Amino acid sequence: MKSLDELKxxxxxxxxxxxxxxxxxxxxxxxVGMATCGIAAGARPVLNTxxxxxxxxxxxxxxxxxxxxxxxxLEPIVEVFDKDNQKTTYVLIDEKKAKDxxxxxxMHGEVIDEYTVGHYSK
Amino acid sequence: MPYKxxxxxxxxxxxxxxxxSGALIEEFEKEIKSxxxxxxxxxxxxxxxxxxxxxxxxSIYPDNIIYKGVKKEDVKEIVQEHLYKGRPVxxxxxxxxxxETNEIHDIxxxxxxxxxxxxxxxxxxxxxxxxxxxxxxxxxxxxxxxxLSQMTPQDVIDIIKESGLRGRGGGGFPTGMKWQFAYNxxxxxxxxxxxxxxxxxxxxxxxxxxxxxxxxxxEAMVIAGxxxxxxxxxxxxxxxxxxxxxxxKTAIAQAKELGLLGTNIFDSGFDFDLEIRxxxxxxxxxxxxxxxQSIEGERGMPVSKPPFPxxxxxxxxxxxxxxxxxxxxxxxxxxxxxxxxRSIGTESSPGTKVFALGGKITNTGLVEVPMGTTLREVIxxxxxxxxxxxxxxxxxxxxxxxxxxxEEQLDTPIGxxxxxxxxxxxxxxxxxxxxxxxxxxxxxxxYMDFIVDESCGKCTPCRVGTKRMLELLxxxxxxxxxxxxxxxxxxxxxxxxxxxxCGLGQxxxxxxxxxxxxxxDEYLAHIIDKRCPAGVCKKLLRYEINKDECRKCGLxxxxxxxxxxxxKIGKEAFEIDPEKCIRxxxxxxxxHFKVIERK
Ligand SMILES: Cc1cc2nc3c(=O)[nH]c(=O)nc-3n(C[C@H](O)[C@H](O)[C@H](O)COP(=O)(O)O)c2cc1C
Ligand code: SF4
Ligand code: SF4
Ligand code: SF4
Ligand code: FES
Ligand code: FES
Numbered sequence: 039m040k041s042l043d044e045l046k047x048x049x050x051x052x053x054x055x056x057x058x059x060x061x062x063x064x065x066x067x068x069x070v071g072m073a074t075c076g077i078a079a080g081a082r083p084v085l086n087t088x089x090x091x092x093x094x095x096x097x098x099x100x101x102x103x104x105x106x107x108x109x110x111x112l113e114p115i116v117e118v119f120d121k122d123n124q125k126t127t128y129v130l131i132d133e134k135k136a137k138d139x140x141x142x143x144x145m146h147g148e149v150i151d152e153y154t155v156g157h158y159s160k
Numbered sequence: 161m162p163y164k165x166x167x168x169x170x171x172x173x174x175x176x177x178x179x180x181s182g183a184l185i186e187e188f189e190k191e192i193k194s195x196x197x198x199x200x201x202x203x204x205x206x207x208x209x210x211x212x213x214x215x216x217x218x219s220i221y222p223d224n225i226i227y228k229g230v231k232k233e234d235v236k237e238i239v240q241e242h243l244y245k246g247r248p249v250x251x252x253x254x255x256x257x258x259x260e261t262n263e264i265h266d267i268x269x270x271x272x273x274x275x276x277x278x279x280x281x282x283x284x285x286x287x288x289x290x291x292x293x294x295x296x297x298x299x300x301x302x303x304x305x306x307x308l309s310q311m312t313p314q315d316v317i318d319i320i321k322e323s324g325l326r327g328r329g330g331g332g333f334p335t336g337m338k339w340q341f342a343y344n345x346x347x348x349x350x351x352x353x354x355x356x357x358x359x360x361x362x363x364x365x366x367x368x369x370x371x372x373x374x375x376x377x378x379e380a381m382v383i384a385g386x387x388x389x390x391x392x393x394x395x396x397x398x399x400x401x402x403x404x405x406x407x408x409k410t411a412i413a414q415a416k417e418l419g420l421l422g423t424n425i426f427d428s429g430f431d432f433d434l435e436i437r438x439x440x441x442x443x444x445x446x447x448x449x450x451x452x453q454s455i456e457g458e459r460g461m462p463v464s465k466p467p468f469p470x471x472x473x474x475x476x477x478x479x480x481x482x483x484x485x486x487x488x489x490x491x492x493x494x495x496x497x498x499x500x501x502r503s504i505g506t507e508s509s510p511g512t513k514v515f516a517l518g519g520k521i522t523n524t525g526l527v528e529v530p531m532g533t534t535l536r537e538v539i540x541x542x543x544x545x546x547x548x549x550x551x552x553x554x555x556x557x558x559x560x561x562x563x564x565x566x567e568e569q570l571d572t573p574i575g576x577x578x579x580x581x582x583x584x585x586x587x588x589x590x591x592x593x594x595x596x597x598x599x600x601x602x603x604x605x606x607y608m609d610f611i612v613d614e615s616c617g618k619c620t621p622c623r624v625g626t627k628r629m630l631e632l633l634x635x636x637x638x639x640x641x642x643x644x645x646x647x648x649x650x651x652x653x654x655x656x657x658x659x660x661x662c663g664l665g666q667x668x669x670x671x672x673x674x675x676x677x678x679x680x681d682e683y684l685a686h687i688i689d690k691r692c693p694a695g696v697c698k699k700l701l702r703y704e705i706n707k708d709e710c711r712k713c714g715l716x717x718x719x720x721x722x723x724x725x726x727x728k729i730g731k732e733a734f735e736i737d738p739e740k741c742i743r744x745x746x747x748x749x750x751x752h753f754k755v756i757e758r759k
Binding site for chain 2: 039040041042045048049051052053054055056057058059060070071072073074077082085086088089090093094100101102103104105
């Protein structure tokens with residue numbers, strides 16, 4: 039080991055790999071519904087898109103799955119919780135929309151109205 | 161997919177390994193593969209989660225859910241339900257969930273973890289101890305980097321002094337002061353030793369740190385070497401800790417490969433290397449002068465102090481020797497500062513302490529609490545109290561050098577000085593809970609028996625004196641004791657304390673004196689009434705048939721292996737001859753009418 043910079047490089051790589059274990063100081067929690075209908079509707083690639091993007095960008099975000107959210111027709115469903123546990127529910131999400139959510143909501147704090155359940159039910 | 165969405169961490173500490181957590185790893189890998197999830201989910205091994213008694217345990221991220229007591233048969237369900245469908249398997253969960261909303265509480269809010277704070281155990285159960293990159297990912301070796309690039313040796317010693325860190329190996333000696341003594345010695349051949357002997361029966365704190373976070377100790381030893389001007393270190397560990405030894409070997413090899421051990425570390429010109437020395441597991445070899453003898457290849461026997469190791473240690477050179485847990489605090493103090501460390505714990509005992517909870521306690525395992533936490537909080541809130549609704553009697557701390565504390569003393573805040581004041585001591589962190597079924601004379605006898613086995617025999621007070629104390633205790637347990645026996649025991653105890661050569665002998669009488677002081681009644685019951693209130697001392701047990709209630713069936717007599725029961729079937733009530741009876745208890749089990757009593 040010749041320098042702190044060299045050590046930092048190893049730390050960055052390890053942090054990416056260990057990102058799912060980060061718990062403290064997270065800005066957002068992304069929860070993807072993964073019950074039978076969610077999986078059938080394509081929730082798995084959505085979940086994995088979030089995991090890859092969040093790790094790549096080193097975002098302080100926890101990505102997890104959950105069971106039935108209760109709106110099977112609107113799957114894949116993604117819930118984004120902020121620090122104060124305020125929830126935004128996105129519906130009918132695919133990989134592209136997932137990337138949008140990472141970019142706009144998770145990185146810039148913008149709620150994407152047209153993907154939310156509120157917008158859909160209007 | 162480069163990044164996994166979920167990681168399953170299987171505890172590979174000694175406790176869970178004995179429970180066959182190794183088989184769980186294979187089973188998880190198999191099931192995950194069969195569900196086609198192997199690109200998304202990763203299975204890793206990690207260190208002790210603290211709930212060893214309930215093991216094997218696993219932890220799932222990012223959900224932060226711990227499953228306890230997982231069997232091979234449960235793996236399929238966890239994979240299909242939780243990992244595939246996102247529905248945690250509640251029956252195996254340690255996490256508690258909200259009664260109303262059903263929301264699963266975070267693991268840090270469970271009764272077991274809520275009052276804990278992990279400093280020395282940080283990383284244990286969170287990282288893979290066999291992967292140095294995971295340690296670095298959690299800021300590992302950054303303290304060393306900071307020390308070598310920005311601090312002078314005296315700066316390092318000053319921050320450790322300011323932190324108020326005291327040795328976790330038992331004595332509580334201020335670590336910074338010890339380092340200062342060694343630093344002040346001239347010469348550049350000095351040594352750094354890590355004491356991982358951990359001979360206290362029931363203790364496994366140090367083992368768990370080495371198994372779960374070995375790099376924390378290595379990093380601290382290099383820092384210590386820089387601080388005092390040493391270039392070589394020894395980790396003295398008992399051969400009975402094979403998993404810890406293996407992890408250490410792996411860790412040392414990885415550190416060498418990255419150049420975190422070796423020459424010119426961080427391009428600072430500082431060299432440091434270390435090696436593992438295996439001990440045969442004698443309790444006395446944990447004593448620092450005996451340990452040094454053992455490293456030098458001599459028999460592990462203590463020598464008198466002074467000279468202290470800081471002045472003349474291994475190979476006659478200035479040496480510091482610290483405990484595993486002491487080292488595990490060092491990097492954190494360097495990174496977070498002395499004030500941070502002082503903000504945890506109490507004025508005279510800053511920081512945290514790891515305890516191995518054992519005996520009559522619901523949650524057997526490893527806990528780490530801030531100093532100043534009360535014994536009651538540890539035993540009842542974290543430990544869950546005595547199982548089977550038994551009455552708590554005492555808690556033993558400090559092992560064979562310590563003593564017992566009673567119910568009335570449970571509100572004592574934990575600290576080095578506080579426990580000494582009550583006639584016990586912190587020790588290395590064994591905490592054995594005793595309930596109404598434990599006999600305190602028998603407990604004292606147990607520790608004395610241990611001491612007699614472990615005494616190295618070099619000095620007379622310990623070699624002969626402890627043997628005599630054991631005999632006196634046995635007399636009391638056997639109902640042969642008199643008030644003179646008790647006086648003799650106390651006089652002998654004080655003499656040994658004053659005259660034994662090393663700490664082993666000097667502290668050996670403590671468990672006896674403490675139990676006599678706290679539980680004099682129990683000693684008197686054995687001596688005067690010839691009765692063991694807890695029903696432990698066999699020779700004092702009496703089996704008696706209630707003559708008036710006996711149905712004269714003779715079943716008991718048929719069971720008795722020594723023919724101690726006589727009577728006439730259908731005619732005469734049966735009777736036990738106490739002279740012949742060997743107190744096996746078979747008759748009591750045999751009697752359908754429950755008219756045989758044990759007194
Ligand atoms: C009989 C006896 C056994 C000991 N066993 C240990 C032990 O297993 N581990 C340990 O760290 N210290 C043990 N000690 C204390 C060591 O002598 C020494 O004080 C300690 O390792 C210093 O480290 P510390 O200041 O970091 O606590 C023992 C002392 C005595 C008298
Ligand atoms: S006190 Fe006991 S262990 Fe210590 S030197 Fe004497 S005989 Fe050996
Ligand atoms: S306790 Fe055992 S030895 Fe004693 S009387 Fe009963 S059966 Fe016989
Ligand atoms: S078994 Fe019970 S009832 Fe029968 S003879 Fe023995 S003590 Fe009496
Ligand atoms: S199963 Fe998907 S919302 Fe119910
Ligand atoms: S060894 Fe697995 S929890 Fe302690």
